[in-house]
Amino acid sequence: MDKESFLQWLSGEIPETLFPQIAAQVLFHCENCGECCRGEGYALVDVADIEEIAGALAISPTQARARLTDPDPEKNPGCRILKSTGPDRSCCLLDRNTGRCTIYSHRPRICRTFPMISEPVKTGEIISFYSDCRGTAKFVEMIQEKRSDPRVLEEIESLAGDEERLQDLRIMLFIWLSGMMGETEQARQICGATGISLPQDARSLQKDCLAYFLMTITTDGLDEYEYDGPANRNSNEKTKRKN
Numbered sequence: 001m002d003k004e005s006f007l008q009w010l011s012g013e014i015p016e017t018l019f020p021q022i023a024a025q026v027l028f029h030c031e032n033c034g035e036c037c038r039g040e041g042y043a044l045v046d047v048a049d050i051e052e053i054a055g056a057l058a059i060s061p062t063q064a065r066a067r068l069t070d071p072d073p074e075k076n077p078g079c080r081i082l083k084s085t086g087p088d089r090s091c092c093l094l095d096r097n098t099g100r101c102t103i104y105s106h107r108p109r110i111c112r113t114f115p116m117i118s119e120p121v122k123t124g125e126i127i128s129f130y131s132d133c134r135g136t137a138k139f140v141e142m143i144q145e146k147r148s149d150p151r152v153l154e155e156i157e158s159l160a161g162d163e164e165r166l167q168d169l170r171i172m173l174f175i176w177l178s179g180m181m182g183e184t185e186q187a188r189q190i191c192g193a194t195g196i197s198l199p200q201d202a203r204s205l206q207k208d209c210l211a212y213f214l215m216t217i218t219t220d221g222l223d224e225y226e227y228d229g230p231a232n233r234n235s236n237e238k239t240k241r242k243n
Helices: 003-013 018-027 047-057 059-066 134-146 148-158 163-180 184-194 203-216 220-224 230-243
Strands: 069-071 080-082
Touching: 003 059, 003 163, 003 184, 018 134, 018 163, 047 059, 059 148, 080 220, 134 203, 134 220, 148 163, 163 184, 163 203
Parallel strands: none
Antiparallel strands: 069 080
16 A cells, blocks of 8 residues: 555545544643543443453453443443442542543543544534533633634645645544554554654644644634633632632
């Protein structure tokens, strides 16, 4: 497979909506608020995820499946969900003392790609902006600040007018996602076949991702976004008590 044939495969097999999601995930920075690890939601895991978790905990996949997972309520083929514990329904892999994942480097793929990469047909939107996620709040703040920056606008114009650069960026985004998902061999093969690799300077990729995101996603609705995470709720409660 060469670059041209890979691009043909990419355009035929990968939905266009995935690329701005990947770009957003590249730009996203986790603030370790832990909100995604507790509550009514759950982490969907498959056989590969369970094997990864088992390796991290030095137990067998059978033990990991029995101790740490429950049947998937939606009955997705081959999938289960991580168990929840306590009144706040915390993930069983969350350390309550530190608020951090105990297997962070080996966490399930759905956790690696949260919160920007999701299934549009389920959410109704290309990107889901979670009101209780502190990282999302910071992301929204950054987008609101950068979208009118003259240098960013110039970068958007430059990227939009260069089809080859756009194609190379989509390949880089797919390579980045493969690495994020733990599919390092796939990422290596794509690099070898296409001659495209991730830039050594992460800021270079982030700059292109910001331009691509703003070029492909309408951001007007972000002005209505309000963070409603624990820190903000606690602040509001203090204000109410003072009043």
